[in-house]
Amino acid sequence: MAEGKTIVLKIKRRAGPAEPARWEEFAVAWRPNLNVIACLIAIAENPVTRDGRNTTPVSYESNCLEEVCGACAMVINSRSRQACSALVDQLEQPIRLEPMSKFPIVRDLVVDRSRMFENAKRLRCWVPIDGTYAIGPGPRVAPERQEVAYALSRCMFCGNCLEVCPKVNENSDFVGAALLNQVRLFNAHPTGRMHAHERLQAVRGIGGVQDCDNAQNCVKACPKNIPLTESNNDVNRQALLDAILGWMLR
């Protein structure tokens, strides 16, 4: 595409959770290397629809803009992904933007993903340390183990894996792949492992692993290529063993 062209965006809008949804179309001047976020900023600068009606700037979440914070997830051309790394030149037009559907809507493209953080709390996703005072180094870790753990620990809680999961819906409590992956991460840590039983109990208690039906959509949707199915299966196995043999196993 050359300079002088415009990009057309169709955005699903909602002024609030109780307001009706509507679609608005916008035209934005094409420039090299535009991403979806830059289009949203351009719309905020001149909030006029394609047919010349004045409207309001579109609400959306963002922060780091380099795909490490997880904030700007939304559904772009039917695919759940981060808006910062969605480059306009690689998208079919009109570019359709919708909020994620598996989380309560706040406004326009903003949804409330606090459920994920709440579940992290319930699943005890941390390494319990005695305190911040100086008590020497942590446990030694083999480089290969570090590599596995690092891959798991890049999860940004963006929620894309929940959005695409058939098991995450209004009728289920399934916590989603991101959270099971956290359980795997902390259960693998030398200190975290000492408390694996608590996490597994929690997993079994609240929509946990037994609900995953291995659709594998999560792996494909993960912007960080985290081996989520592997994590699902791993935690599944751990939870079963823990249920049958209890904490004595360890």
Added chain:
Amino acid sequence: MSETRIQLIGGGLAGLMAAIRVAELGHPVDLFSVVPVRRSHSVCAQGGINAAKNLKGEGDSTWQHFDDTVYGGDFLQNQPLVKGMCEAAPGIIDLLDRMGVTFNRTAEGLLDFRRFGGTLYHRTAFAGATTGQQLLYALDEQVRRYEAEGRIRKLEGWMFLSAVLDDAGVSRGVCAVSLRSGEIRAFPGDATIVATGGIGSIFGQSTNSVACTGSAQSALFQQGVHYANAEMIQVHPTAIPGEDKCRLISESVRGEGGRVWVPKTPHDARDPRTIPEAERFYFLEEWYPKYGNLVPRDVATRAIHKVVHEEGLGVDGKAMVYLDVTHLPREMLMRKLGGVLEIYEKFVGLDPCEHPMKVFPAQHYTMGGLWVDNETQATNVPGIYAAGECDYQYHGANRLGANSLLSCLYGGMLAGPAAVRYARNLTVSAEATPASVFAREQKRQEEIYDRLRNQEGNESPIRIWREMGETMTRHVTVTRYNKDLAAADAKLAELQERYRSINLADRARWGNQSLHFTRELGNMLVLARLVSQSAILRDESRGAHYKPEFPDRDDERWLRTIRARYEGGKFQFEFDPVDTSLIPPRKRSYKS
């Protein structure tokens, strides 16, 4: 209930560390953050965190780390505290390690260390290419644990607006707005620790995150908190210019043989790959034959500015130069630089092994910040503390790579207990403060919001923000001339005037992002003026602050902290001596 309550503003590394320390001391914490804390800007840090652990048999020491830091900062820091930070660093790494940070390991299972700028030692611990993210997550998880125990209350999506000051000028809490509902509320707190990060947004596009606006710092400054060395701003030479943000391309690309050039003909429209060698200007190699593309950051940044702004040779007539690795073997590039080159590919959509990268310097770090008093991290206003990138005291005139994550954690570790000590000794608690004190501040903030919502005119907040960013980036970053700085300040004053004619397209309360942004923009303009006016004052060149009219460091006159106060709408400046009692200032030169 008269339990001493501490407020934390900001949940990046500094804020989370301070919150953990306070909770550990048994006091309840209210943690405010515009973004869910796990999404804070600290996630962006890639390279690593410094600590002289000396695990590589190099004879590294905390004193050497201290010396490198002070020398790198061109001697503008008060030294004793910097020494304290470097001494604490190895213990801080141990703590992070115990929290489960996935640091890279050696074959023996110990922490691995890499080399970074401004030092000759392997002193930088790292977790892949996302060290900041990994550190932030570890602290976020510890905070969640305290949250589950009911000891920390998170107020995510609440934006700090102002401190609540009583008639004696003592802070009794904060006023904040819910980004979602638009509700403005005053929260009592016995002490408040501010950890709101950098101020990249006043430069328009920077390497910082969206939330790095400096609005909180500016609001506090306008309420009487002093601000120091505002002019000290770090610009990184190689970032991908972007409409929404400038993404960093690491120095290591040049370390592996990347070359910086521009076409010799202005506005050359040819595909760079077809431009013959003889028509390319490898300006760093020509101007600095000894170091070539690997001159220090500030030198490279200045050279790029010169070739673009003074010689008009920017690529496509724009503010960009080529950073070229296309002459290097792809296999080597992917093996050594894979992670960095992927960022380019992902965000520009071009393979950097085939296409020269287009880069330009971008604002990167804020050395100056809220004035704090040594190891208490206390500002001059009783009850207000500051830590992290928003304070001024660790990096002087220039920050060394991988020292910031460290200073954030160290500052947070000091601020938490210091705030607790202060609060425990209060004779009148925030709870016992008259309700009218809180009502007054809340009303003041509501009025400001109402004014913005109802204002008429023809200005757009985004347009004013863009003009501010262009002005700041052009005149108040790399090469500073007094007349340009004065012009920039005048332009900012004009923008402040036009700010009053902003007409918001959205006047709702619910989820009105442009309203909150506009509120912040007013504060950003004040801070931008403070940066430019401080820059005008400092007639010397030191670290990142470079004035061709005053090319040398002038210790006689300017070995001074510039401390600003806000009085009656005006800036007042004081010039404090710097504590150089441990390492006498010497000439800073990386030439040999």
